[in-house]
Amino acid sequence: MSGEHILFETRVGSLARLTLNRPAARNSLSVAMLEQLHDGILRLGETPDVHVIILSGTGPAFCAGHDLRELTAARLQPDKGQSFFQETMSKCSQLMTAIVHCPKPVIAQVHGIATAAGAQLVASCDLAVAERGARFATPGVNIGLFCSTPMVALSRNVSRKAAMELLLTGEMIEADEARRIGLINRIAETGSLEEVTEDLAAQIASKAPATLRIGKEAFYRQIEMPLTEAYSFASQVMTVNMMLPDAEEGISAFLEKREANWQR
Structure with a gap:
């Protein structure tokens, strides 16, 4: 309060x-x-x-x-x-x-x-x-x-x-x-x-917190960029995101048909 x-x-x-x-x-x-x-x-x-x-x-x-x-x-x-x-x-x-x-x-x-x-x-x-x-x-x-x-x-x-x-x-x-x-x-x-x-x-x-954080920031940054610059920026973001433990866990969980265990 x-x-x-x-x-x-x-x-x-x-x-x-x-x-x-x-x-x-x-x-x-x-x-x-x-x-x-x-x-x-x-x-x-x-x-x-x-x-x-x-x-x-x-x-x-x-x-x-x-x-x-x-x-x-x-x-x-x-x-x-x-x-x-x-x-x-x-x-x-x-x-x-x-x-x-x-x-x-x-x-x-x-x-x-x-x-x-x-x-x-x-x-x-x-x-x-x-x-x-x-x-x-x-x-x-x-x-x-x-x-x-x-x-x-x-x-x-x-x-x-x-x-x-x-x-x-x-x-x-x-x-x-x-x-x-x-x-x-x-x-x-x-x-x-x-x-x-x-x-x-x-x-x-219920989604991975780190993924939400990266995604929200990237959304607002790219939306103000020209198309080519936006794709270049988003590609870098995707690469960084792919290196996170949650991305590795999420993909593994999808392939193994199980619930993902996100880092909190």
């Missing part, structure tokens, strides 16, 4: 869960929330017996984005809030980058709404499971604030036209549409969100 109780941490076997706990504020990302999430991701990423991390929220929403009341209050400062706005956006970018760079797979478990920086949080996670009825939007354009930082994660998840439509219209989309455009992976029926998410997490956690 976090110090200020705005973020809870729980463990079930090799699965770790970070739960946003500002239900009255729709789990909006205050500076304190950004800091605690960032610290949690970094710490769990280096915790050997944690293999998969799940992000979820309490109350009626997964995450409604930045805390607009906190941002508005900062306008009373002598610089009209500019330094606070810069700090907030910097901390948010650090969090999203930490999720991508985390050596463990991170899964968003989404209910209610995920809007603005909340949608950015979903897009930054490696996988996302949403409850049927969940809705997504980047509605900054409706209040004179283009969702520029959410755009970074969004444009790396969905097609350009789909991203631009969300960013330019600010309209909400339902879970079915979010899945169609690639923002989420699976839809859970009402009442089964946690079960579906944990089943997916457990399936991934």
Whole structure:
């Protein structure tokens, strides 16, 4: 449990869960929330017996984005809030980058709404499971604030036209549409969100931890490279991976038709 109780941490076997706990504020990302999430991701990423991390929220929403009341209050400062706005956006970018760079797979478990920086949080996670009825939007354009930082994660998840439509219209989309455009992976029926998410997490956690770590890092590095460079890089990664004990064990187990005994 976090110090200020705005973020809870729980463990079930090799699965770790970070739960946003500002239900009255729709789990909006205050500076304190950004800091605690960032610290949690970094710490769990280096915790050997944690293999998969799940992000979820309490109350009626997964995450409604930045805390607009906190941002508005900062306008009373002598610089009209500019330094606070810069700090907030910097901390948010650090969090999203930490999720991508985390050596463990991170899964968003989404209910209610995920809007603005909340949608950015979903897009930054490696996988996302949403409850049927969940809705997504980047509605900054409706209040004179283009969702520029959410755009970074969004444009790396969905097609350009789909991203631009969300960013330019600010309209909400339902879970079915979010899945169609690639923002989420699976839809859970009402009442089964946690079960579906944990089943997916457990399936991934059953794989060799070293293989997951190598694969996740390689995925995000190669996706920004030109094709020829990406193949060259991926070939090197495959060679390194083949030299690991888990790869030798996994191939042997497959050929011998037995369960693999991964190093932990």
